[in-house]
Amino acid sequence: MMKNTVGLLLLVLGAVALRAEEAAKPTQETVITSDKLTFDYDDKFAQFEGNVFVNDPQMQIKCDKLLVRFEESGKVTRYMIL
DSSP: OHHHHHHHHHHHHHHHHHHHHHHHSOOOOOEEEOSEEEEETTTTEEEEEEEEEEEOSSOEEEEEEEEEEEOTTSOEEEEEEO
């Protein structure tokens, strides 16, 4: 019984340590927040308006309006602060 309890405890501690390690890794995602979003898939753009905040691994941007152009694949081709 004691071996099973110790084994279970080690398993749980290992899982907790793994989750903590994953949480500590910096994200490689770009997150954009705003009051309003206009998205046009046909013309391949997204326009963010009002309290725009871009949180990117390499930079942070605050502005009133941001236009993002992208390819059909979804890859961003250009950011324009308006």
